Amino acid sequence: MEVKIGVQHAPREIVLDSTQTAEEIEKAVADALAGSAKVFSLTDEHGRRVIVPAERLAYVEIGEPSVRKVGFGTL
Numbered sequence: 727m728e729v730k731i732g733v734q735h736a737p738r739e740i741v742l743d744s745t746q747t748a749e750e751i752e753k754a755v756a757d758a759l760a761g762s763a764k765v766f767s768l769t770d771e772h773g774r775r776v777i778v779p780a781e782r783l784a785y786v787e788i789g790e791p792s793v794r795k796v797g798f799g800t801l
Contacts, residue, residue, distance in 0.1 A: 727751070727791050729768060731776070732784035740778070742770040748788050755786050 729751060731740040744751065746768065758766035758780035766786075767777040 728789035730785075730787040730789070731766075731768075731778060732786070733778055734782045734784045736782075740776060742768065742774075742776060744768050745771055751786070751788055755783070758783060 727744050727746065727748060729742055729744050731742075733740065746754075751768065754763075754766060754768065757763045761780070764780055765777050766780055766783055767775055769775050
């Protein structure tokens with residue numbers, strides 16, 4: 727699942743592919759914005775963790791699940 731995270735006062739957004747579902751990501755965002763979590767964190771496909779302070783979140787865009795294509799396409 728492709729996720730784009732906008733951070734306040736940062737010129738670029740953070741883009742990562744996560745193995746978490748859209749519902750799990752949405753719950754993590756809601757927890758961070760509600761104040762029950764001080765940070766928003768996600769883990770990407772390679773096990774790397776991205777941690778953003780909850781008060782610095784500008785937006786979180788959840789994309790479509792990424793499908794890996796293998797082989798040649800048909801013409």
